[in-house]
Amino acid sequence: xxxxxxxxxxxxxxxxxxxxxxxxxxxxxxxxxxxxxxxxxxxxxxxxxxxxxxxxxxxxxxxxxxxxxxxxxxxxxxxxxxxxxxxxxxxxxxxxxxxxxxxxxxxxxxxxxxxxxxxxxxxxxxxxxxxxxxxxxxxxxxxxxxxxxxx
Numbered sequence: 001x002x003x004x005x006x007x008x009x010x011x012x013x014x015x016x017x018x019x020x021x022x023x024x025x026x027x028x029x030x031x032x033x034x035x036x037x038x039x040x041x042x043x044x045x046x047x048x049x050x051x052x053x054x055x056x057x058x059x060x061x062x063x064x065x066x067x068x069x070x071x072x073x074x075x076x077x078x079x080x081x082x083x084x085x086x087x088x089x090x091x092x093x094x095x096x097x098x099x100x101x102x103x104x105x106x107x108x109x110x111x112x113x114x115x116x117x118x119x120x121x122x123x124x125x126x127x128x129x130x131x132x133x134x135x136x137x138x139x140x141x142x143x144x145x146x147x148x149x150x151x
Contacts, residue, residue: 007027008029020044024040024044027040037055041055042055051073052065052073052133052134054070054071056069056071057068074134079133088119088121088122091119093107097141098139104139106136106137108134109123109129109130109135110136
């Protein structure tokens with residue numbers, strides 16, 4: 001990422017994280033729209049060699065029906081049937097984690113043994129995602145400007 005000339009200077013206490021992370025977060029601070037956030041996510045994904053990017057915004061993770069938008073860098077139409085089943089949709093491990101925590105979490109079939117209980121139908125979705133090349137991912141819950149919004 002190129003450093004914009006109007007970006008604020010970092011204090012030394014902000015420099016303990018990898019440079020790519022604190023520069024990305026500083027760029028996020030300057031965004032005004034979700035499209036700008038999406039563009040930064042895609043750019044970061046390319047820098048890190050990540051083939052798939054999701055950006056999901058919800059008015060509340062606790063109320064899983066309140067999704068505002070979803071952007072993906074891949075054809076996600078295969079999830080349409082999954083998302084029609086409300087019992088299956090609400091078992092997204094990342095969504096349930098993001099309802100309570102801001103810590104990043106590894107997701108996908110490669111980490112399923114490290115989770116608390118998931119119904120077998122949700123594990124089947126993870127297996128299907130793996131068959132499409134999405135075996136594992138790194139997910140970060142972010143809060144938006146006004147609680148209880150999250151992304």
